[in-house]
Amino acid sequence: MLLLETQYLPSIAWCSAVWQEKLVALDAAEHYQKGSLRNRCHIAGPNGPQRLSIPLIKGKHQQTPIRGVRISYEIPWQRQHWRTIKTVYGNAPFLNIMPMISACFTNAVGNFYLITILIFKHLS
Secondary structure, eight states, X not given: OEEEOOXXXXXXXXXXXXXXXXXXXXXXXXXXXXXXXXXXXXXXXXXXXXXXXXOBSSSTTTTOBGGGOBBOOSSOHHHHHHXXXXXXXXXXXXXXXXXXXXXXXXXXXXBHHHHHHHHHHHHO
C-alpha cells in the first residue's frame, strides 16, 4: 500500500505513483504544513506557470490535522480556478476528466481534506 500526503491538483509524478499502485491511501492523520503544496498547485499557462491556491480559514498557522483544515469562501476562488483550468486545458485532447472534476469547483466543500479526496477519486 502506498500512503501519500494530500495535494490539490497534484503533479504528474504524484499521479504516476498512484497509477502504479494497486492500493493507495491519503494520509488523513498528517498535520497541515504551511508552505507545502497541500493547498496550492502550479499549472502550465500560456505565459508560463500559473499558481492556484485554495484559501484556508483554520489550520494554516498551527499544527492542525489535515481533516480539520477549513476552506475559505470569502473570495470566489473556485470560479477563478475553474476558469483558469478551462482556459489553459479546455481544448487539450488528453484531458477527458474535465466534466468529472468540475463538481469540485461548483460545490462548496468546507473541509480541505474532502476536496482533495474528490479530486483524488477522479485522478486515480
